[in-house]
Amino acid sequence: MFKKQTGGRGKFADIIFELGPADPGAPEGLQFVDEVKGGNIPKEFIPAVQKGFASAMANGALAGYHVDSMKVRLIDGSFHPVDSDQLSFEIAARTGFRHAAPKAGSVIMEPVMAVEVVTPEENMGDIIGDLNKRRGQVQGMEQKGNARLVKARVPLSEMFGYVTVLRTLSSGRATSSMELSSYEEVPQNIAKDIIEKSSGRRKQEEE
Numbered sequence: 001m002f003k004k005q006t007g008g009r010g011k012f013a014d015i016i017f018e019l020g021p022a023d024p025g026a027p028e029g030l031q032f033v034d035e036v037k038g039g040n041i042p043k044e045f046i047p048a049v050q051k052g053f054a055s056a057m058a059n060g061a062l063a064g065y066h067v068d069s070m071k072v073r074l075i076d077g078s079f080h081p082v083d084s085d086q087l088s089f090e091i092a093a094r095t096g097f098r099h100a101a102p103k104a105g106s107v108i109m110e111p112v113m114a115v116e117v118v119t120p121e122e123n124m125g126d127i128i129g130d131l132n133k134r135r136g137q138v139q140g141m142e143q144k145g146n147a148r149l150v151k152a153r154v155p156l157s158e159m160f161g162y163v164t165v166l167r168t169l170s171s172g173r174a175t176s177s178m179e180l181s182s183y184e185e186v187p188q189n190i191a192k193d194i195i196e197k198s199s200g201r202r203k204q205e206e207e
Contacts (some may be wrong), residue, residue: 005092012080013088015041015049019100022069030054031071041077041089048086049074052093056101067101068109108191111156114181116149117166119174124148126169134158135187153181 005014022031032050041049050072057067079089115136119127127150128138136154143149159178166174186194 011085011088011091012083013045013077013092014079015077015089015092015096016075017093017096017100018073018075019097020071022071026069026071028069030057031069033071033073035073035075036077041074041079045079045084045086045089046074048089049093052090053097055090056094056097070101108186108194109183110186112153112181112184113156113159113178115152115154115159115176115178117152117174117176118144118147118149119170120146121148123170123174124150127166127174130165130169134162154178155184156180 030050030053032053034046036046053070053072057070059066115131117127117131124141131138131150131152131154134154135158136152139151139153141148141150163176166176185191
């Protein structure tokens, strides 16, 4: 639950909202639920609140990455007959998101690839060792003619330059293919590093 008040002469908006993960099966993007009763926020300002949260998702709470999906329940609020306008409520939503999202258990997700490597038997140990170093998880191995087929799941961020390394490890005899498997949470130590680097970069840009 979060309450956000934007101050300043000529700008007044007060919103009380709950921010959390989208419902299972909900489409990507913002799941916005208007639960305001009794006209505490006039109907014409509700779309501005929704717009504020939607635009805030583009530069998410962690490291500036966009937020794929989230649910916002707009519970209550108040307005001023003179000093409230659509922009006030849009700004209130954006500011509210910035304060609430880090406390809502946001996580950084990364693409994980399904990787298949066909390799001569004698190079298999080196190739599996290299996949392990890339945070890979070997899913299985099969005989394929005189060669071995290794199946693994590896984060995309660890696969840059892989073809060159594979060529070196196998003297050019191994081949690989990969396709997107899923998105998974980045391990905490790596997420911490990403956030710290991003914060440092943003600080430099501001200076």
